[in-house]
Amino acid sequence: MLELWAYAFGIMYSPGPVNLLGLHGGIHGRTKQNIPYFVGVAAAMFILFVTMNLIGGSLVTQSSLPYFSVLGCGYIFYIAYKLLRATVTLTGHDNEEYLTFKDGLILQLLNPKGLIATLPIVTIQFPAAGIHGTSSVFWIAVLSMLAFGAPTSYSLIGSLLGRRIEQPMYFRVFNIVMALLLVFVAFEIGYQHVYLPWFG
Secondary structure, rough: OOOHHHHHHHHHHHHHHHHHHHHHHHHHHOOHHHHHHHHHHHHHHHHHHHHHHHHHHOOOOOOHHHHHHHHHHHHHHHHHHHHOOOOOOOOEEOOOOOOOOOHHHHHOOOHHHHHHHHHHHHHHHHHHOOOOHHHHHHHHHHHHHHHHHHHHHHHHHHHHHHOOOOOHHHHHHHHHHHHHHHHHHHHHHHHHHHHHHHOO
C-alpha cells in the first residue's frame, strides 16, 4: 500500500502543466477563484480512475497513447499562448479569466501524465493491495482528493511568492516563464509519447 501512495504522490505532485497553472494562478492571487479548476482536475482524475478500473488497459494502449498525447500537447500549447497574450496591469494581475472547472477537466483528461498515473495504480497496485470491486471506489475518491491537492498546493505556494512581488514587470516575466515551461512540457510529452512511438 505504501508503494501505491508513494507512486501516486510522486506523479501527481511533480511539476506538470496542471500544477504549473496552479502555481501561476497563485502568483497572481487567484487561488480562491481557481478552486473550480482544482475541482475539475480532481473530477478528471476520478473519471480516469473509474474508466481505467472498469476497462483496464484496453482503452489506453501503446498504439492509442500517442493520439491522446497529441490532443494534450495541443491544449497545453493553447494555454501557453493565453499566458503569453495576457497583459499585466499595475495591480500585478493580468487580463486572463480565471481558470474554470472545464479547464481543469479537459487539461487533466488530455494530460498523458494523468493516464500514466491511473493505469498502473488500478491494474497493478490495486490488485496487489487487495483492492477490488466496490472498495476501489473509496480509494479512487481518496486518490482524486489527492489530485485536487496537487495544483492547490502549488497555488498556495505561488500566492506566498506573489505577495512578495511588487513590480508588474515581474508578473509579466513570470507569465512568459510559465508559458515557456508549458511549451517545454508539451514538447517533452510530444517527444516521449508521440515522436518516439511513431518515428523513434
